[in-house]
Amino acid sequence: xxxxxxxxxxxxxxxxxxxxxxxxxxxxxxxxxxxxxxxxxxxxxxxxxxxxxxxxxxxxxxxxxxxxxxxxxxxxxxxxxxxxxxxxxxxxxxxxxxxxxxxxxxxxxxxxxxxxxxxxxxxxxxxxxxxxxxxxxxxxxxxxxxxxxxxxxxxxxxxxxxxxxxxxxxxxxxxxxxxxxxxxxxxxxxxxxxxxxxxxxxxxxxxxxxxxxxxxxxxxxxxxxxxxxxxxxxxxxxxxxxxxxxxxxxxxxxxxxxxxxxxxxxxxxxxx
Amino acid sequence: xxxxxxxxxxxxxxxxxxxxxxxxxxxxxxxxxxxxxxxxxxxxxxxxxxxxxxxxxxxxxxxxxxxxxxxxxxxxxxxxxxxxxxxxxxxxxxxxxxxxxxxxxxxxxxxxxxxxxxxxxxxxxxxxxxxxxxxxxxxxxxxxxxxxxxxxxxxxxxxxxxxxxxxxxxxxxxxxxxxxxxxxxxxxxxxxxxxxxxxxxxxxxxxxxxxxxxxxxxxxxxxxxxxxxxxxxxxxxxxx
Numbered sequence: 001x002x003x004x005x006x007x008x009x010x011x012x013x014x015x016x017x018x019x020x021x022x023x024x025x026x027x028x029x030x031x032x033x034x035x036x037x038x039x040x041x042x043x044x045x046x047x048x049x050x051x052x053x054x055x056x057x058x059x060x061x062x063x064x065x066x067x068x069x070x071x072x073x074x075x076x077x078x079x080x081x082x083x084x085x086x087x088x089x090x091x092x093x094x095x096x097x098x099x100x101x102x103x104x105x106x107x108x109x110x111x112x113x114x115x116x117x118x119x120x121x122x123x124x125x126x127x128x129x130x131x132x133x134x135x136x137x138x139x140x141x142x143x144x145x146x147x148x149x150x151x152x153x154x155x156x157x158x159x160x161x162x163x164x165x166x167x168x169x170x171x172x173x174x175x176x177x178x179x180x181x182x183x184x185x186x187x188x189x190x191x192x193x194x195x196x197x198x199x200x201x202x203x204x205x206x207x208x209x210x211x212x213x214x215x216x217x218x219x220x221x222x223x224x225x226x227x228x229x230x231x232x233x234x235x236x237x238x239x240x241x242x243x244x245x246x247x248x249x250x251x252x253x254x255x256x257x258x259x260x261x262x263x264x265x266x267x268x269x270x271x272x
Numbered sequence: 273x274x275x276x277x278x279x280x281x282x283x284x285x286x287x288x289x290x291x292x293x294x295x296x297x298x299x300x301x302x303x304x305x306x307x308x309x310x311x312x313x314x315x316x317x318x319x320x321x322x323x324x325x326x327x328x329x330x331x332x333x334x335x336x337x338x339x340x341x342x343x344x345x346x347x348x349x350x351x352x353x354x355x356x357x358x359x360x361x362x363x364x365x366x367x368x369x370x371x372x373x374x375x376x377x378x379x380x381x382x383x384x385x386x387x388x389x390x391x392x393x394x395x396x397x398x399x400x401x402x403x404x405x406x407x408x409x410x411x412x413x414x415x416x417x418x419x420x421x422x423x424x425x426x427x428x429x430x431x432x433x434x435x436x437x438x439x440x441x442x443x444x445x446x447x448x449x450x451x452x453x454x455x456x457x458x459x460x461x462x463x464x465x466x467x468x469x470x471x472x473x474x475x476x477x478x479x480x481x482x483x484x485x486x487x488x489x490x491x492x493x494x495x496x497x498x499x500x501x502x503x504x505x506x507x508x509x510x511x512x
Contacts, residue, residue, distance in 0.1 A: 034360060034363060034364075036360075152372070152373065152375070155365075155369075155373065156373040159359055159363060159365065159370070159373065160357060160358060160359055162325060162354070163352065163354060163357070163373075164373075165323075165324070165325060166323045166324070166325065166347060166350070166352045167347065167352075167373070167374065167376075168344055168347040168348065168376075209364075210362055210364050213364075213400055213403075214364060214366075214400075215364065215365060215366035215368070215369050215398070215400070216364050216365045216366075216369050218364075219364035
């Protein structure tokens with residue numbers, strides 16, 4: 001294997017945005033997983049599908065419409081869920097199917113599936129432009145700063161809403177903040193793994209990291225490391241063997257999870 | 273003696289039942305108040321209203337002479353220990369992480385070690401919360417409630433499902449907090465003996481408040497104790 005591939009500028013862009021997305025998804029995903037909201041990323045991704053189709057039909061850059069539609073629908077479903085007391089998993093199902101339904105109808109109106117639609121469904125990290133890379137870095141930086149600023153409030157309201165409320169934390173606002181950040185994160189990550197595999201990046205590295213039995217910050221760091229490792233190795237392997245990056249990245253993450261389970265059942269990690 | 277809590281004509285009406293009916297109560301600085309009453313007597317509703325979790329009530333609740341509908345700043349002065357803290361067993365937080373959540377300012381980090389030592393859980397500080405026994409977890413939640421130096425500690429039946437040794441330790445910690453650190457304690461309990469030993473004031477709640485006064489007055493009045501025990505026994509039979 002030669003290191004020639006590391007000299008290509010498209011590979012630089014892919015790796016830089018891939019690493020940023022890996023970090024972003026694992027941090028935002030950790031809060032979602034702990035809130036038993038693991039599939040929320042998936043639901044937002046499916047609703048972004050409607051947004052992408054809308055952008056393609058209207059001739060607007062599809063990611064912009066995807067941001068609009070995803071964030072709006074995520075906030076609306078959260079409001080509806082609280083107002084009408086719908087359970088978390090049912091609200092996810094509603095969001096997920098309505099996004100796909102809207103997307104399918106719009107795609108039908110615009111004359112059927114195109115190559116563009118497939119690149120959003122399955123990701124196209126090797127095709128990211130310089131502008132895309134800058135956008136990914138800026139959004140990742142912004143979200144990480146917000147999380148650091150509200151770290152205690154977000155962690156506490158994730159741990160126990162009622163107690164957080166009693167400590168004077170505006171739990172409802174924090175919930176909307178998380179949903180808003182999840183919306184941005186999902187659409188930003190579509191380029192890496194596509195609509196269909198997004199929840200893998202949100203969930204798998206975090207489920208793996210939680211098994212190591214450490215405190216919160218260490219768990220977040222372990223998760224980020226696994227996520228970044230999966231993305232770098234996944235992109236390189238997929239390029240060398242000419243296979244899909246999205247699938248490869250997710251399979252490596254699953255490999256790390258399986259390995260951790262193996263180590264754990266062999267007794268090398270404390271069983272809890 | 274200064275009033276820290278003043279509740280006037282508190283009524284909470286749920287769709288099918290009146291949970292609290294015209295309850296009025298004053299708690300003074302330094303009081304150790306034991307609130308007793310059978311299951312469903314409205315103890316948790318009372319706490320939920322005092323803590324701003326339940327806002328649908330009639331009447332007024334004042335902390336430090338200020339109506340809690342007007343300002344939430346009183347919450348800074350309160351430490352609250354729930355009945356059974358609910359959290360995911362695998363939630364990746366250590367004892368230190370949990371206690372840190374109770375801080376109001378990140379700058380008070382050194383307070384964490386101090387409170388962990390005071391509650392005999394310092395050596396557990398790097399352990400995950402889900403790995404600990406019920407009694408240890410409870411001490412962690414007391415540490416979390418105390419780490420920001422509250423003036424009032426509110427505890428909702430905090431010994432449910434905990435072994436006797438931990439309960440004894442817990443009671444001696446409460447006594448010390450009240451007598452040495454002058455923290456006002458409001459504590460709901462099923463355990464009449466413990467209330468008799470620890471509290472200096474007693475409130476008997478069964479939707480209405482049918483006694484509120486000094487602990488000695490309650491426990492020296494056989495009629496009152498009997499009345500309470502019968503109410504609680506009936507409730508007990510009703511539940512089985």
